[in-house]
Amino acid sequence: MSRPRIVIVDDHAIARAGTRALLGERVEVVAEAGTVSEAIEVIRDTSPDLVLLDVRMPAGGGAAVMEAVAAHGVRVLVVSASSRKSDVRDLVRAGAVGYLTKGAREDEFADQVIAAAAGQAVFSREFAAWLGELVDQPGSDDRAGLTARELEIVAHVAEGRTNKEIAHAAGISVKTVEAHLASIFPKLEAANRREVMNWARERGMGEQPELTDRQREILALIARGLRNVEIATRLGTTTAEVESEVRSILEAVRALD
Amino acid sequence: MILPPETNVDSALRRAALLFRLLAVAWMVVMVVITLTTDPGASRSVVLGSMIVAIAGAAWSTRHLLSDRWLTDAFLVIDGLVALAVAFAPQLAGASDGFYGGYPMSWVVMVAVARDVGWGLGAAGLFSATQAVGLFTGSPAAPSPSDWISLTVMAGVVALVIGLGAEFLRTAEARRSRAEEELEAERRRHAVEEARLAERVTVADDLHDSLLQTVRVLAQHADDPERVRGLARRQERDLRGMIERMQGVGRPGAAAALRREAADVEDLHGVEIDVVASGDTEVDQSVAELVRAAREVMVNAARHSGAVRVDVTLEASAGRVAVVVRDRGQGFDADAAAGHGLASVRDRLGRLGGKVDVRTEPGEGTEVELVLIRQQT
Numbered sequence: 001m002s003r004p005r006i007v008i009v010d011d012h013a014i015a016r017a018g019t020r021a022l023l024g025e026r027v028e029v030v031a032e033a034g035t036v037s038e039a040i041e042v043i044r045d046t047s048p049d050l051v052l053l054d055v056r057m058p059a060g061g062g063a064a065v066m067e068a069v070a071a072h073g074v075r076v077l078v079v080s081a082s083s084r085k086s087d088v089r090d091l092v093r094a095g096a097v098g099y100l101t102k103g104a105r106e107d108e109f110a111d112q113v114i115a116a117a118a119g120q121a122v123f124s125r126e127f128a129a130w131l132g133e134l135v136d137q138p139g140s141d142d143r144a145g146l147t148a149r150e151l152e153i154v155a156h157v158a159e160g161r162t163n164k165e166i167a168h169a170a171g172i173s174v175k176t177v178e179a180h181l182a183s184i185f186p187k188l189e190a191a192n193r194r195e196v197m198n199w200a201r202e203r204g205m206g207e208q209p210e211l212t213d214r215q216r217e218i219l220a221l222i223a224r225g226l227r228n229v230e231i232a233t234r235l236g237t238t239t240a241e242v243e244s245e246v247r248s249i250l251e252a253v254r255a256l257d
Numbered sequence: 258m259i260l261p262p263e264t265n266v267d268s269a270l271r272r273a274a275l276l277f278r279l280l281a282v283a284w285m286v287v288m289v290v291i292t293l294t295t296d297p298g299a300s301r302s303v304v305l306g307s308m309i310v311a312i313a314g315a316a317w318s319t320r321h322l323l324s325d326r327w328l329t330d331a332f333l334v335i336d337g338l339v340a341l342a343v344a345f346a347p348q349l350a351g352a353s354d355g356f357y358g359g360y361p362m363s364w365v366v367m368v369a370v371a372r373d374v375g376w377g378l379g380a381a382g383l384f385s386a387t388q389a390v391g392l393f394t395g396s397p398a399a400p401s402p403s404d405w406i407s408l409t410v411m412a413g414v415v416a417l418v419i420g421l422g423a424e425f426l427r428t429a430e431a432r433r434s435r436a437e438e439e440l441e442a443e444r445r446r447h448a449v450e451e452a453r454l455a456e457r458v459t460v461a462d463d464l465h466d467s468l469l470q471t472v473r474v475l476a477q478h479a480d481d482p483e484r485v486r487g488l489a490r491r492q493e494r495d496l497r498g499m500i501e502r503m504q505g506v507g508r509p510g511a512a513a514a515l516r517r518e519a520a521d522v523e524d525l526h527g528v529e530i531d532v533v534a535s536g537d538t539e540v541d542q543s544v545a546e547l548v549r550a551a552r553e554v555m556v557n558a559a560r561h562s563g564a565v566r567v568d569v570t571l572e573a574s575a576g577r578v579a580v581v582v583r584d585r586g587q588g589f590d591a592d593a594a595a596g597h598g599l600a601s602v603r604d605r606l607g608r609l610g611g612k613v614d615v616r617t618e619p620g621e622g623t624e625v626e627l628v629l630i631r632q633q634t
Contacts, residue, residue, distance in 0.1 A: 074519050105566075107565075107566075109436070125531070125568070126533055128535075129534060129535035130535070132536075132572075145441075145442050145445075146440065170327075171268075171324075172265070172327055173268045173371065173427075174327075175327075175427055176266070176267050176431075179427060179428070179430075179431035181458070182431070182436070183431065183435050185358040220535070223570055224624070225531070225568030225570070226583075
């Protein structure tokens with residue numbers, strides 16, 4: 001089998017060198033890029049099997065690169081030290097095939113990159129743990145200064161209810177619902193209900209990814225640090241089955257809007 | 258009705274409307290008794306019937322008002338039909354005077370509270386219309402023209418006062434809660450600003466004491482790779498700790514406590530320990546005990562497994578807290594595991610009503626799962 005062709009995108013030269021060293025001879029690094037525009041250019045020129053993409057970079061960051069290359073069907077694996085969940089989630093939604101934490105588990109890094117280049121979804125332990133949390137405990141402590149009552153109303157809005165329905169469900173008058181919304185909008189800097197809805201859904205109110213029990217179990221085992229082959233043994237199934245489940249989990253996360 | 262300031266205006270208004278309704282129906286009962294004893298011309302069945310309808314209507318609306326659902330349009334319409342029928346009953350009974358007491362007016366109040374002034378005035382108009390009918394048919398139960406005018410004006414004024422009052426109270430409540438929250442937000446901003454300043458000073462101190470010193474020592478020991486590696490590893494952990502503090506993840510909690518123990522074991526035994534948390538929880542007594550037990554397991558893994566890295570996972574959800582310690586070392590024969598320090602760990606968890614699961618085979622690595630089951634709160 002020929003070596004997978006990789007592009008490394010990171011704004012720090014030392015980080016690029018470190019990544020290259022970790023990958024060793026098992027992959028072919030066809031190009032490196034240190035800026036967003038450079039990255040878009042080399043990815044178009046080289047059409048690699050996989051792009052290793054840093055999240056935080058000047059001029060738009062990983063998201064900008066992702067946006068520019070996603071349409072070309074290039075596989076992108078997010079490699080980042082950032083643990084900001086919203087960043088990661090946006091990139092996964094934009095089409096990234098997985099997320100690895102920079103600097104952790106260096107012994108497995110090359111294996112995972114090769115797996116991703118071959119079309120697998122790969123999750124770091126952190127990412128799996130976070131997805132597990134998302135499924136397990138919706139909601140967030142980021143309340144944007146909303147009161148408990150306002151949060152309750154936002155949750156109703158996220159479910160797509162009208163003011164009248166909310167009034168009925170919450171046992172208050174439509175006028176009071178309107179008064180609450182008048183104070184909710186500026187707090188969320190929302191211009192309309194749609195934006196309130198988006199805010200709520202980003203925080204796990206309303207929809208959550210629909211995962212099967214088996215998929216939850218797999219996420220928990222990835223978070224514990226098991227490799228796919230070990231998960232297969234534990235669950236009495238095949239590695240291919242586990243890989244396919246992991247891809248389905250990624251699809252479920254992407255399907256959130 | 259005097260209300261504590263934190264009472265929700267809507268529920269207060271609803272209670273006020275309920276009180277009015279009960280007074281109205283009591284008043285009507287008194288009027289009915291007077292009519293029955295002093296007005297032989299009134300049809301007893303219609304008088305009693307309308308009273309029964311009114312009492313049933315009041316009971317039904319009381320139940321509705323005491324539940325936590327808001328007053329729907331359907332409720333107001335049904336309540337209105339009852340009120341208007343009661344208002345019309347004296348004419349139907351051929352009574353010489355009205356005996357509906359305050360019942361129709363309590364519906365006007367209900368509408369003004371639930372909707373607004375406009376709808377309240379509409380309700381007042383309908384009530385007035387039932388009496389106007391009597392005026393034209395010449396029913397003795399109907400008010401005189403001048404009484405009718407004052408009755409109509411009074412109903413209108415009630416709708417106006419109650420409707421505007423409700424509006425005012427609601428706006429005031431919204432404004433008050435907004436003002437309170439703005440004040441609260443201002444206070445928080447202030448606190449955050451101060452914390453940020455303090456944090457910056459701490460970071461500067463940390464950089465000076467930690468990174469700068471390490472770099473100096475590294476330069477002195479450039480020819481001793483083992484020493485340099487050790488220093489680099491310790492420095493990495495220091496920096497990670499600083500970054501986590503700056504990102505605010507170093508909050509007090511089970512994850513932070515576990516990370517502290519892991520860092521300590523790492524220092525003592527020179528094994529990399531990678532901690533990942535799925536969920537977090539407050540450190541109460543039993544969680545503290547769980548973390549101490551986890552430390553023991555980490556030490557075992559570091560000393561006996563021969564693995565270069567130990568993966569530690571905190572799994573915290575509403576009903577369960579678990580710590581999983583995994584290594585890819587040499588494993589052991591689980592049936593003969595007494596010598597591996599697991600007995601004391603089992604004791605600890607046993608006292609907390611938890612359990613310990615061990616998965617291991619010689620050559621297969623080890624996974625120890627420490628589980629606490631918690632009562633749902």
